[in-house]
Amino acid sequence: MTEDTDGLAPAGPFTPEERAAVYRAIRQRRDVRGQFRPDPVDPATLRRLLQAAHDAPSVGLSQPWNFILIRDPGTRQRLHDAFQTANAQAATRFPDRKALYSSLKLQGILEAPVNLCITCDRTRGGPHVLGRTHDAATDLYSTACAVQNLWLAARAEGIGVGWVSIFDLDDLSRILALPDHVVPVAYLCIGHVTELYQQPELQARGWADRLPLDDLIFQDAWGTPPS
Structure with a gap:
């Protein structure tokens, strides 16, 4: 495949096998909480996961993540x-589901061989970033894209990832x-896992169900079904 002088290359679909893998x-990505194995993640594999995150799209190519x-x-x-x-x-x-809530394992901070915090630098790119002039939160959305890239790459590598969201952000920052x-x-x-739930764990444990697509x-406006 050759590129022209503008840096463009022919576009087209992946092969059926490649498409199926994506x-x-x-479909099989899971939020891993309690299935981590203690064996370390190979540094080359971890580097590939970080590269996948860094390859994410970002508003104005600001790449606000660390x-x-x-x-x-x-x-x-701590x-x-x-x-x-x-x-x-x-x-x-x-209060109505406290027992079920308390039975859920919602983190693997001490068990997982890799802990990683992905941050967003709200100043990266300067005071005016292309594409961010009217929605200041687009740098946060960009960082979330990096998280998803890493998560999907990890699934392809057979590595489990769990997002720990229950923090006081001031404590985390400090x-x-x-x-x-x-x-x-x-x-x-982040770490190796032996098995994964066949459906999201919160669905398997009876906390919630996936909504029908x-x-x-x-179509065209909120609440109007597609024709």
Whole structure:
């Protein structure tokens, strides 16, 4: 395949096998909480996952992400303690399902061989970023794209990923010494797993069900079903 002088290359679909692999990674991606094995992630594999994240699209090509690998046991323990505090507070929000909530394992901070925080630098690209002039949150959306890229690449590599979202963000920022202009977007636990749920764990455990796609598709305006 050759490129022209403008850096363009012919476009076309993947092979059926390649296409099936992409959709399989999307369909079988899982939020891993308690299935981590202790064996380390090969550095070359981890590098590929970080590269996949870095290959994500970003508003104005601002690439607002950074990747903080958390290896120090003491730092992990402080993060685990911060999670425990936030999780105890969160449990009170679900009084009718407190027992089920308390039975869910919602993090693998101490068990997973790799902990990774993906952040967003709200100042990267300067005060005016192409595409961000009217929606300041597009840098956060861009960072979320990087998270999803890493997650799908990890599934293709046979690596599990769990997103720990139950933190007081001020605690997370303090423990990781983040500057004021940098915000944590995703705290990820990463490692090899022996098995995965065949459907999302929260669905398997009876917390929620996946909504039918047809109920979520509108045409031209909110609430108007497609013709």
